[in-house]
Amino acid sequence: MKQGWIATSPLAEITAVGQRNRGKRQLRIDEARKLVDLCIRRANEGDEATVGAMTAFLLGLRASEVTDRVVRDLTTSMAPRPGVRAPGAFSAR
Numbered sequence: 001m002k003q004g005w006i007a008t009s010p011l012a013e014i015t016a017v018g019q020r021n022r023g024k025r026q027l028r029i030d031e032a033r034k035l036v037d038l039c040i041r042r043a044n045e046g047d048e049a050t051v052g053a054m055t056a057f058l059l060g061l062r063a064s065e066v067t068d069r070v071v072r073d074l075t076t077s078m079a080p081r082p083g084v085r086a087p088g089a090f091s092a093r
Contacts, residue, residue, distance in 0.1 A: 032057075 027035065039054035056066045 035057065036054060039050040039057075042050040043054070052063070052066045055061070056063055059066075
């Protein structure tokens with residue numbers, strides 16, 4: 001159209017059906033509580049995977065950000081360990 005090759009847009013008559021997806025679906029508060037309760041029950045039964053799932057869920061992390069942690073990254077104090085950056089932290093440029 002802009003270059004004069006066609007007079008009208010062949011897409012002008014097309015209309016969208018339904019609603020556009022907006023972001024990821026989020027759990028409702030009651031669903032989130034059920035998930036946490038289930039994870040705690042399963043973790044008490046010895047299922048270690050649910051601890052990772054619950055950690056990711058409660059902290060808003062990606063699964064890889066939980067599974068990439070190693071024991072030396074953790075500390076008993078709240079002080080950050082030198083050389084360990086929080087997931088998503090910006091570089092020091």
